[in-house]
Amino acid sequence: MPTYALTMTPVAMSLEELIPSTLGKSYAYSILVRTALVISTLVVGLSVPFFGLVMSLIGSLLTMLVTLILPPVCFLSITRWKVPPVQVALCCLTVAVGTVSSVFGSYSALSKIIESLRS
Template structure:
């Protein structure tokens, strides 16, 4: 969508360019997926690390950082618990993905 928004808004030609951009993105994704033998494992590694960071670790950390003086002890405990669960899940997922990547490299 970002690339399509850069195009001028000529009604006839913009539809053609939008289809061309989308097709080029799909084809490039296909080529990357075919070129990397264990693309799914790399995506698993990135997903396990970044998803947990963005969804479970950063929000409570930012909440505690922004509302430092107004946070109750119960809220601090809950936030620390959520951060700990996120860190543990991220570590397990990252370890699992890395071990599978290393296993694929050795075979």
């Protein structure tokens, strides 16, 4: 649940900035915007078939990419591999674990989506 709030906060803040200053910035508009965002998310979640499975597929692909694969790759790219061999090995190990996790998670999510479509 905390990740939902963290994800939606920038969206809500951007929408709140669109409110004209003549109406004034009040908590009522903030609550209205955030409530509309939650309700719209709920409607999308209930109307899209296999929403949870699609989200797990996206999560397994993108979360592993952002958290385990890209940071060590960027670190090695920035330092131009001028780091001790132990750090290079740890970065490569982290990338390998992230890649394997992403492949298994994506396979699991895709197989569940296909299974749900067949039944």
